[in-house]
Amino acid sequence: MEEKLVRKMIANCLKQYYGEELQPLGESDVKEICTQVYRLKESEPEAYLHDIINDVVYEFLTG
Template sequence: MDKKLVVKMIKNCFRQYYETDSLPVSEQDLTKLTNRILEWKKGEPTVDLYEVVNDVVYEFLTN
């Protein structure tokens, strides 16, 4: 799986919640989110990547 694609999807997902171009997340958190998504997808390959990204970003924002 391409990490660049996942990072781009994370950034797009954050734009749903924030109207500014700046991300409310540090590079370290972005890396953690990316790794979490890739691990989840590796463990459950049939799950839609879009759903995984949305779930992980939502969980990050609500915790």
């Protein structure tokens, strides 16, 4: 899975919560989200990447 694509999808997902502001998360937060996305995709290969990213970002923000 290409990290650049995952990062772009995360940024687009964050727009739902923060609008067109600059990315509200730091680099370490984005890396943590990417790691969680990769883990979930490995454990659930049939799941849609878009759904996984939405779930991980939501869980991260609501914490």
